[in-house]
Amino acid sequence: MKKSEIYLITALVLIIYSIYPLLTGDTYLLRVLILVHIFAILAASLDIIVGYTGQLTAGHTAVWGWGAFTTAWMILWFGANPLLAVLVGALFGALLGLGIGILCLRFRYLLLTLVTFALLVLSYALARQFTDITGGELGLHGITPITKNPILSFYITFGALLITVVSLLVLGRSRIGLRMKSIKEDEVAAETIGINTVRYKVLANVIGSFYAGLAGGLYTTYTTSVGASIFFLDHLLRLILMWGIGGGGTIIGPVIGAYTVMLLSEYLRFIEELRLILLGIIMILIMRFFPAGLHGMISLTLMKTPIRGGKVK
């Protein structure tokens, strides 16, 4: 298939997808898709950190959670407009990303994963401890949503997803993205061709965390509550599944992964806890036989060219 044909099909799918909410009366599916959008933003933003600069962070959902809390506080304490509060949540995420990025410079590979995982555990402990401001396990409630209309919610979150994906794709395909990928491949070589690896690794964290904060804000204004449970391991596991099944290092891959994982989990509710086991097995099979993920599979089938970038060393 030619590139132009692929673009045409993609455009058609996007158009049909965009008008679907107006035609359907199925608000249940709409609600699922809104959550898919939010998690897809989170998965795509993880990719700029893991898939591009190769920093295997396990702290992405911690940033997401604090973005959600920040948004909630802005609304509950300062009566901020929900949209503005979401933006503040995103900015706070970026600030956290800056801190995590600088902290992570000292760590590599498994150590980096462990340290960032510790941040997630610490976040949970903090949220449980300081119940006055976090609401602890019960959480904070009554957060004003951006809108109560599910159709409008669909478009707002879908718009945010499109902005995220397009901006990350533009960044990823620029020379900045190339340099980030070269850091993932070989940090020493990247330094010897003049790349300030410190700056680019921190930059990836800041950008990725901005969108994680954004996803957190959208999540909390949509569910109208947030509690310590936002730091549960389930969210991180689901995020890893999305990234791996979709195919990292491509931005689009993790988005495809988010749709796959979320829709499968939703429509396989009847098998209950077996879902995670099933998804885990799917991920192992994909990693073994198709490390470039579903995105790689689709692109190989349609364009007969293998996609690059799935692997992380």
Add this chain to the structure above:
Amino acid sequence: MSLLKVENATKRFGGNVAVNSMSLEVNEGEIVGIIGPNGSGKTTLLNLINGIIQLDSGAIYLRGKPIHNKKPHQLVRLGIGRTFQITRVFRELTVLENMLSTVETGKSGKNNLVENALKLLELVGLSDKLDARAGTLSGGQQKLLELARTLMLNPTLLLLDEPFAGVHPKIVMKLSELILDMRKKGKTFLIISHDIHTISWLSDRLVVMNEGRKVAEGSPEQIKQDREVVRAYLGV
């Protein structure tokens, strides 16, 4: 003033002294070869010069200014380029992407970047491989790509670590011609090689290292006669 001056450089790894009070000067436009048995500290010396590792004691100067506290990416801006013994191309990136991932330095403006990349790939004979993944190239082609990528930075001093090792004789010839040609254009080379034949033919001067020290230095003819060198290589 010499372009590069290494003064009593010493580097220890645990109890092992990899580079021991090593001094060396390289003049502008010179081709200097470093030879010596395995483990004699040649690569460590190159790693010290381009900032991958830090000196324990001693000093390194570029045009009289100390550079031994700088990071590799800062040294690139000062004009030091480097290739590696085991080639470090970005295997998952295409040939052209490898070239474009470099930073701009001084003369190389943003506009003629792609143009410059294409010109250099033409020079090393990789023009027909632009979209090939670097990992799919042969060992020799990867060496050529790494050299071309380094040239994107427009360096004044090129540190080449075993550029001829494991490379087809045709590519050795091509590399040698390229080096001589670039020297004519004012570039300076410090080259590590085990290929005594090629390095003697290329170099203005040879430096022999053994056990972290400089044991001999002189023109290739002088070195061939040197008993110290024979001893370092043959251990007699």
